[in-house]
Amino acid sequence: MTALAWTIPIALFLGGLGLxxxxxxxxxxxxxxxxxxxxxxxDDDPPEPRR
Amino acid sequence: MAETLSVTTLRDxxxxxxxxxxxxxxxxxxxxxxxCMRKVERTLQAVPGVVAARVNLSNGRAHxxxxxAGADLDALVEALRGVGFKAYELVxxxxxxxATHDAEYLRRLGVAGFAASxxxxxSVAVWAGIxxxxxxxxxxxxxxxxxxxxxxxxxxxxxxxxxxxxxxxRARQLNMDVPISLGVLLATGMSLYQTxxxxxxxxxxAAVTLLFFLLIGRxxxxxxxxxASSAAQNLLGLRAxxxxxxxxxxxxxxxxxxxxxxxxxILVAAGERIPVDARINRGIAEVxxxxxxxxxxxxxxAPGDLVYSxxxxxxxxxxxxxxxxxxxxxxxxISRLMGAAEQARGRYVRLADRASRLYAPAVxxxxxGTFIGWMxxxxxxxxxxxxxxxxxxxxxxxxxALAVPAVQVVASGRLFRNGIILKAADGLERMAEIDTIVLDxxxxxxxxxxxxxxxxxxxDRALERAASIAASSxxxxxRAIVAAAKARGIPVVAxxxxxxxxxxxxxxxxxxxxxxxxxxxxxxIADTSPESGSTIWLRTSDxxxxxxxxxxxxxxxxxxxxxxxxxxxxxxxxxSGDGRAAVAEAAQAVGIANWQAGLKPADxxxxxxxxxxxxxxxLMVGDGLNDAPALAAGHASLSPASAADISQTAADAVxxxxxxxxxxxxLLVAHGARRRALENxxxxxxxxxxxVPLAVIGLATPLIAAIAMSASSIAVTANALRLSRQxxxxxLGRMS
Numbered sequence: 100m101t102a103l104a105w106t107i108p109i110a111l112f113l114g115g116l117g118l119x120x121x122x123x124x125x126x127x128x129x130x131x132x133x134x135x136x137x138x139x140x141x142d143d144d145p146p147e148p149r150r
Numbered sequence: 151m152a153e154t155l156s157v158t159t160l161r162d163x164x165x166x167x168x169x170x171x172x173x174x175x176x177x178x179x180x181x182x183x184x185x186c187m188r189k190v191e192r193t194l195q196a197v198p199g200v201v202a203a204r205v206n207l208s209n210g211r212a213h214x215x216x217x218x219a220g221a222d223l224d225a226l227v228e229a230l231r232g233v234g235f236k237a238y239e240l241v242x243x244x245x246x247x248x249a250t251h252d253a254e255y256l257r258r259l260g261v262a263g264f265a266a267s268x269x270x271x272x273s274v275a276v277w278a279g280i281x282x283x284x285x286x287x288x289x290x291x292x293x294x295x296x297x298x299x300x301x302x303x304x305x306x307x308x309x310x311x312x313x314x315x316x317x318x319x320r321a322r323q324l325n326m327d328v329p330i331s332l333g334v335l336l337a338t339g340m341s342l343y344q345t346x347x348x349x350x351x352x353x354x355x356a357a358v359t360l361l362f363f364l365l366i367g368r369x370x371x372x373x374x375x376x377x378a379s380s381a382a383q384n385l386l387g388l389r390a391x392x393x394x395x396x397x398x399x400x401x402x403x404x405x406x407x408x409x410x411x412x413x414x415x416i417l418v419a420a421g422e423r424i425p426v427d428a429r430i431n432r433g434i435a436e437v438x439x440x441x442x443x444x445x446x447x448x449x450x451x452a453p454g455d456l457v458y459s460x461x462x463x464x465x466x467x468x469x470x471x472x473x474x475x476x477x478x479x480x481x482x483x484i485s486r487l488m489g490a491a492e493q494a495r496g497r498y499v500r501l502a503d504r505a506s507r508l509y510a511p512a513v514x515x516x517x518x519g520t521f522i523g524w525m526x527x528x529x530x531x532x533x534x535x536x537x538x539x540x541x542x543x544x545x546x547x548x549x550x551a552l553a554v555p556a557v558q559v560v561a562s563g564r565l566f567r568n569g570i571i572l573k574a575a576d577g578l579e580r581m582a583e584i585d586t587i588v589l590d591x592x593x594x595x596x597x598x599x600x601x602x603x604x605x606x607x608x609x610d611r612a613l614e615r616a617a618s619i620a621a622s623s624x625x626x627x628x629r630a631i632v633a634a635a636k637a638r639g640i641p642v643v644a645x646x647x648x649x650x651x652x653x654x655x656x657x658x659x660x661x662x663x664x665x666x667x668x669x670x671x672x673x674x675i676a677d678t679s680p681e682s683g684s685t686i687w688l689r690t691s692d693x694x695x696x697x698x699x700x701x702x703x704x705x706x707x708x709x710x711x712x713x714x715x716x717x718x719x720x721x722x723x724x725x726s727g728d729g730r731a732a733v734a735e736a737a738q739a740v741g742i743a744n745w746q747a748g749l750k751p752a753d754x755x756x757x758x759x760x761x762x763x764x765x766x767x768x769l770m771v772g773d774g775l776n777d778a779p780a781l782a783a784g785h786a787s788l789s790p791a792s793a794a795d796i797s798q799t800a801a802d803a804v805x806x807x808x809x810x811x812x813x814x815x816x817l818l819v820a821h822g823a824r825r826r827a828l829e830n831x832x833x834x835x836x837x838x839x840x841x842v843p844l845a846v847i848g849l850a851t852p853l854i855a856a857i858a859m860s861a862s863s864i865a866v867t868a869n870a871l872r873l874s875r876q877x878x879x880x881x882l883g884r885m886s
Contacts, residue, residue, distance in 0.1 A: 132208045139187075
C-alpha cells in the first residue's frame with residue numbers, strides 16, 4: 100500500500116496540470132472564435148501576428 | 151479590450167491618447183467561411199495605417215488596430231465594400247455582462263471537473279474496498295484526501311449558486327439555487343464531520359459531481375444568452391452613427407449623430423443613411439423609406455420636403471437642415487414605443503423557473519420531514535441529519551437544471567442550421583405557446599423589393615440595353631432590371647457615363663444619340679395606364695419605347711405556408727401600413743380573411759393588445775420599422791433577415807432566405823423543444839420517485855447518490871439531443 104504514497108500525489112499533480120492547461124488556454128482566448136479557428140487550421144500561410 | 155475610439159470622436163480625445171494605436175471593432179456582414187475571413191483580414195491590412203486586423207468568425211466582427219493617423223473608419227468600411235462585405239462600427243458601451251460571465255463559468259466548470267474526476271477516482275476505490283477488505287485507516291485517508299480537494303472546489307465553483315440563493319433569500323423568495331446551495335453545503339459539511347469520525351457516510355463525490363453537472367447547465371444557458379445578445383449588439387451598430395456637417399465656413403466635418411443639433415446643415419450623399427430628421431434645402435433625390443412605411447418604392451423628395459432618420463437616399467445628394475436632435479427623431483419615437491411594449495414581455499416567467507417554484511418548497515419540506523421523522527423515531531440528530539442531507543442530494547434539481555438549457559442549445563443549433571437565428575433565450579418557450587399569427591405585408595408576405603413582371607414581353611436587346619444603363623444605379627427598379635437580365639443569362643456590362651437625374655431616371659449619350667430609362671414623363675411618353683407609378687420606360691436613340699412593369703411579389707411559398715398554418719388551427723391576420731387595395735390583393739392571394747390596411751405603428755399595437763385581451767397568444771411576423779413596436783408587443787416575434795435593424799433587434803428570431811417556411815420550422819422546433827423539456831422534467835422527477843424513498847429511510851449510500859445523479863443528468867442530456875435530428879414534419883397538425 101506504500102505505492103499509494105506517491106501514486107496519489109502524481110495523479111493529483113497530473114490532473115492539476117490538465118486543469119492549469121485548460122485555464123491557460125481559456126485565458127489566452129483560444130475559445131473566443133471556435134468557428135474561425137477551424138478554418139485557420141487550413142490556412143497554409145504563416146499565422147498573422149496576433150493583436 | 152482596449153477602449154474603442156471611433157474616428158468621429160477623435161477630436162474630443164486628448165493629444166496623448168491620439169499617439170497610441172487605436173483599436174476599432176467592425177461588424178462585418180456575410181462572412182461564412184475561411185476564405186471570407188482571409189479576404190476581410192487581407193483587405194483591412196492593406197488599408198494604409200492599419201497595424202493589424204483579426205477577424206472573429208463566431209461573432210462576425212473584425213478587430214482592427216490602426217496607427218494614430220490614417221485608416222479612419224470610413225476608409226475601412228469603403229475597402230470592405232470594395233470586396234463585397236457590408237461593415238459598420240460596433241456601438242460600444244452596451245456590452246452586456248454576459249460576455250465576461252462566459253469565461254468565468256468555464257473556469258469554474260474546469261475546476262469542478264478536475265475535482266469531480268479526482269474525487270470520483272478515490273470514491274470508486276473506497277466502494278470497491280467496502281466489497282473486499284479495505285482497511286479502515288486507508289478509507290479514512292481517502293476521505294481526507296477527498297475533503298482536501300472538495301472543500302476548495304466547492305467554495306470556488308459553487309459561488310454563482312450561493313450568490314443567487316442569497317439574493318433570493320434576501321428578497322424572501324425561493325429559487326432553484328436555494329435547494330442546490332443547501333444540498334451542496336450541507337453535504338460537504340456533513341461529510342467533513344463524518345470524515346473526522348471515520349464514518350462511511352461521506353458524500354464529497356456527490357456534492358462535487360452535482361456542482362459539475364449544474365455548472366454545465368448554467369454555462370449552456372449563459373452561452374446561449376450571450377450569443378443572442380451579441381447578435382443584438384451587432385444590429386445596433388447599423389444605425390447611422392455619424393453625419394457630414396457643413397460648417398459655416400463651407401468646409402465639412404464628420405460628427406457623431408448625437409452631436410447634431412437642429413439648424414445644422416447636413417450633407418447626405420447617394421446611398422447614405424439620413425442621420426436625423428431634416429428638411430431639404432437643396433437637391434432632389436429618391437429616398438428609400440421602406441424602414442418606416444414598409445413601402446418598397448422610393449419616394450421622390452425635393453427642397454422643402456422632410457426626410458426621416460434611418461431612411462436612405464438612393465439617388466442624388468441632398469443638403470438638408472436638421473430639425474430634430476437624435477433623441478427626438480421618428481426613429482427614436484418608435485424605439486420608445488417599442489421599449490414600452492417590451493415591458494410586458496419582461497414579466498414572462500420561464501418554464502424552468504415555474505418548475506422550480508413548485509419544486510424548491512417541496513424539496514425543503516421533504517428534507518425537513520425526513521429530519522423530523524427520524525428524530526421522532528428516536529434515532530438522535532446525527533442519523534436524522536444524514537438522512538435529510540441524502541434526501542437533499544438526491545432531490546437536488548441537477549437534471550432539472552440541465553433539462554431546459556440542454557434542450558434550448560440543441561434547438562437553437564437546429565434552427566441555426568435552417569437559417570433561423572434565435573435571439574431571445576426564452577423566445578422558443580414563448581413561441582411554443584402561440585395560437586394566433588399576425589403578419590405584416592410588405593417585406594414579410596412579399597419580398598419587399600420590386601421584381602420585373604411580364605419580362606417575356608420585353609425582347610433581349612431592350613433588356614440588355616436597359617440593364618447596362620441601370621447597372622450603375624442603386625434604385626430598386628434599376629437593380630430589378632439588372633437581376634432580370636442576369637436571370638435570363640444576358641451578360642450585364644455597365645455602361646460608362648450614365649447620368650442619373652434624381653427622381654426622373656437615367657440618361658446615356660453615345661454616338662447614335664441619347665437613350666433614356668425612367669418615368670414616362672422623363673422619356674417623353676404619354677402613359678395614362680393606372681400602373682404608371684410602377685412602370686418605367688426605356689426609350690432608345692432610335693425612338694423605340696419599351697415599358698418595364700414592376701411589382702412586389704409574394705414570397706414563393708407564402709400561400710402554402712399560410713394554408714398549412716391555418717389548417718393547423720392558427721388564427722391568421724394581416725396588419726399592414728400599406729394601402730387597402732394592395733393589402734386586399736395580398737390577403738386574397740394567400741387566403742387570409744382578417745386584414746387591416748393603412749395602420750400606423752401604434753394602431754398595430756392596439757390590435758395586438760385587443761387580441762391579447764381576448765386571451766390569444768400572438769406571434770408577430772414583420773420586418774419594417776413600423777412593425778418594430780408590434781414585434782415587441784407580440785407574445786413572440788419573428789423577422790426576416792431583410793428587416794430593418796431595429797425590427798431584427800426586437801424580434802425573438804430572425805430567419806434568412808426568400809421563403810416563409812422558416813416560420814413553420816421555428817414553430818415545429820419550439821413545440822419539439824417544449825415537449826423535450828417536459829419529458830426531461832418527467833425523467834428528473836421519475837428518478838426522484840425511485841430514489842427519494844430510499845433516501846428517506848436512510849438507504850441512500852454515497853454510491854447510490856452518485857449513480858442516481860449522474861444517470862439522471864445523462865438521461866436528460868441524451869433526451870435533449872434527440873431533438874437535433876428528429877423529423878418534426880407532421881407535428882404541425884397537432885399543434886394547437
